[in-house]
Amino acid sequence: MIRSQAALKMANNNHNYKTVYAFAREMHPKTEKFDVQYGTAGFRAKASTLGYVMYRMGLLAVLRARYKKGCIGVMITASHNPEPDNGVKLIDPCGEMLEQSWEKWATKFANVGDDQLEEVINEIVTQLNIEMTQRVEILVGKDTRPSSPSLAKALCDGILALSGKPIDYGIVTTPQLHYFVYCRNSRHEYGLPTEEGYYRKLCNAFKKLRGQKFDVGNYSNEVFYDGANGVGAKKIKYFQECLGDSLKIGMYNDELIGTGKLNYMCGADYVKTTQSFPHGVPQEINQRCCSVDGDADRLMYYYLDEDKKCHLLDGDRIAILIAEYLKEVVESTGLEVDLGLVQTAYANGASTKYITKKLKVPVSFACTGVKYLHHQALKFEIGVYFEANGHGTVIFKKEFKEKLRSALKDSSSDEVKSAIEKLLVVIDLVNETVGDAISDMLLVETILHSKGWSVQDWEGAYTDLPNRLMKVSVKDRAKIQTTDAERRCVKPDGLQDAIDAIVDKYNAGRSFVRPSGTEDLVRVYAEASTREEADQLALEIALKVYEMAGGIGPEPTL
Structure with missing residues (x-):
C-alpha cells in the first residue's frame, strides 16, 4: 500500500496514473453521502467532512493549471464562517475566481463515487484536450483554522498524484494568495509574488500618497482594527511595522493561532449582520473603527456616537467614497475615462440615488456574489464594485493603464503629470x-x-433608508426564479405583481425576494422611509411569499 508523497511521486514518474488513483483513493476515500456544490465561496462544510474534497480539488487544480498553461492557486478557508467549518476555493491565473464554467467540474469531482473518479478525470482530459505531460505549479494558502494543515496535506496529495508541484505559502490572507498567483503569471509585472513584495507595494503607495502631514482637518491618524482572531490579525502587524507613524493601527481581536475564537462575536460579518459593536474592541465615542473577516477579504467601518449607538459604514459607502475620489482624481488628469460602479439588489436605495444623481457615475447591477460583480466591473475602464457586506475592490483595465502612461509621457503640463x-x-x-x-x-x-474627513463627515454624505431582511422557509426554493440582477421575480406567476402592489403602499418603498443558494429559504429585503414602515413592508412581503411560494413551518413574524 502506497501512502507517502514520495511513493506518489514515484508512481507518477512511471506515468502509472491508474495505480496512483487507486492508492490515493485509499488515502482519501469519499466519506460523505451528501452532495456539495461549488459556488462563489468554493466549497464550505464542517472541516471533518472535507478531506476527500480537498484531495480531489488538488487533482482538479493540476488539470486547470495545465488547461490554462500557467500556475493557479488553492486557498483553504471558510472566510467568515465559525471555526468548526473550513473550505476550499480555486484561483485562476490572473488572480480571479475560478471560471464559472469549471464550477460544474469542481462539483462533479467532489461528488462522484471513488470507483468513478478515474473515469471523470479521463472525461475532462479528453473533452478539453488537456496536455498531461506539462509540469505545473499550484500555490497553496491557508487561514488560521486548526483544521487547515491536515486539509492542506490532503490537497497536496491530490496535486502530487497528477505530478503537479505544490508551493506552500503557509498562512496567508485569501487576497494575498490571489495576488501571488497573478504576480507569478504576469512574470512579476504586477509585483513580486512574496509576502514582502505584497507589503512593500501597498505600504510604499500608501506612504507616498499620505505625505508628511498625518492629521489633516477633521481626520485623525488612528484607526481601531478588529482582526476577527484570524489571519488578518496576524498580517496587520507587518503592515504596522512597515507603515510606522503614517497610520496608527490599534489592533484588537488579534489572539495567537489556536487561542482566539475565529469570527466569534467579532469580524466584518458579525458587525454587518448584527449592526452592533464587536466584542474585544474598546467602545470609545466617535472613534473610527474597522473590522475584517476571517480570511481578510471583507471590510466594515463603524463608530459609536454619544448615545452608544453603533453607526455602520458598509460596502455601499466604501464603494461610493472610492468612486467619488477616483472621479475627482481622473478629472484632474483631463482624460476621458469610463468610470462605473457595480452594486447588487441589496445596495441601499439612498446609495444608488446619491451615486447617480449627485456623483453622476453610472451604476450597473449584478447578481449577488462577487464573481458576478467582478465580471460586470470589467466592462468599465475603471470599475468599482462592492457588496454591502464589505467585499469588493477596483479594477483598472490594462488599456487604461497604458493610456495613463502614454499621457504622462506626452503631457507638457506639470499639473496634469502630477495628477497622472x-x-x-x-x-x-x-x-x-x-x-x-x-x-x-x-x-x-x-x-x-x-479630504480631511472624520468618519462622521463620511457618513454625512447621504442618509440610508431604513431596511429589513427576513427569511421564509419554503418546501422548494427552486419555485422562486428571478431576473434583472435578482430584483424582479418571474416565478411563481403573480408573485411580482403582488409585491409591486404592496410596495406601492409605502413611502420610498422597495422590496425584492430571492432564493437562498444553499437552503430551502427565500430571502426578503425591504426598505422604506421609516423603520416602522420598512419592518411592516418586509413582513407583508414575507407573508405573501409564504402564501404563494409554498411556505412551511410557522408564518413569518417580526
Whole structure:
C-alpha cells in the first residue's frame, strides 16, 4: 500500500496514473453521502467532512493549471464562517475566481463515487484536450483554522498524484494568495509574488500618497482594527511595522493561532449582520473603527456616537467614497475615462440615488456574489464594485493603464503629470485581483486623509433608508426564479405583481425576494422611509411569499 508523497511521486514518474488513483483513493476515500456544490465561496462544510474534497480539488487544480498553461492557486478557508467549518476555493491565473464554467467540474469531482473518479478525470482530459505531460505549479494558502494543515496535506496529495508541484505559502490572507498567483503569471509585472513584495507595494503607495502631514482637518491618524482572531490579525502587524507613524493601527481581536475564537462575536460579518459593536474592541465615542473577516477579504467601518449607538459604514459607502475620489482624481488628469460602479439588489436605495444623481457615475447591477460583480466591473475602464457586506475592490483595465502612461509621457503640463502620477500610485495601492480588506482599508484611510474627513463627515454624505431582511422557509426554493440582477421575480406567476402592489403602499418603498443558494429559504429585503414602515413592508412581503411560494413551518413574524 502506497501512502507517502514520495511513493506518489514515484508512481507518477512511471506515468502509472491508474495505480496512483487507486492508492490515493485509499488515502482519501469519499466519506460523505451528501452532495456539495461549488459556488462563489468554493466549497464550505464542517472541516471533518472535507478531506476527500480537498484531495480531489488538488487533482482538479493540476488539470486547470495545465488547461490554462500557467500556475493557479488553492486557498483553504471558510472566510467568515465559525471555526468548526473550513473550505476550499480555486484561483485562476490572473488572480480571479475560478471560471464559472469549471464550477460544474469542481462539483462533479467532489461528488462522484471513488470507483468513478478515474473515469471523470479521463472525461475532462479528453473533452478539453488537456496536455498531461506539462509540469505545473499550484500555490497553496491557508487561514488560521486548526483544521487547515491536515486539509492542506490532503490537497497536496491530490496535486502530487497528477505530478503537479505544490508551493506552500503557509498562512496567508485569501487576497494575498490571489495576488501571488497573478504576480507569478504576469512574470512579476504586477509585483513580486512574496509576502514582502505584497507589503512593500501597498505600504510604499500608501506612504507616498499620505505625505508628511498625518492629521489633516477633521481626520485623525488612528484607526481601531478588529482582526476577527484570524489571519488578518496576524498580517496587520507587518503592515504596522512597515507603515510606522503614517497610520496608527490599534489592533484588537488579534489572539495567537489556536487561542482566539475565529469570527466569534467579532469580524466584518458579525458587525454587518448584527449592526452592533464587536466584542474585544474598546467602545470609545466617535472613534473610527474597522473590522475584517476571517480570511481578510471583507471590510466594515463603524463608530459609536454619544448615545452608544453603533453607526455602520458598509460596502455601499466604501464603494461610493472610492468612486467619488477616483472621479475627482481622473478629472484632474483631463482624460476621458469610463468610470462605473457595480452594486447588487441589496445596495441601499439612498446609495444608488446619491451615486447617480449627485456623483453622476453610472451604476450597473449584478447578481449577488462577487464573481458576478467582478465580471460586470470589467466592462468599465475603471470599475468599482462592492457588496454591502464589505467585499469588493477596483479594477483598472490594462488599456487604461497604458493610456495613463502614454499621457504622462506626452503631457507638457506639470499639473496634469502630477495628477497622472498620483493616479498611478493609487492603482498600486489597490489589490485588483479580488476584494482585499487590508488594501481597501488603506485606500479608505488615504481618501479620508485627503479630504480631511472624520468618519462622521463620511457618513454625512447621504442618509440610508431604513431596511429589513427576513427569511421564509419554503418546501422548494427552486419555485422562486428571478431576473434583472435578482430584483424582479418571474416565478411563481403573480408573485411580482403582488409585491409591486404592496410596495406601492409605502413611502420610498422597495422590496425584492430571492432564493437562498444553499437552503430551502427565500430571502426578503425591504426598505422604506421609516423603520416602522420598512419592518411592516418586509413582513407583508414575507407573508405573501409564504402564501404563494409554498411556505412551511410557522408564518413569518417580526
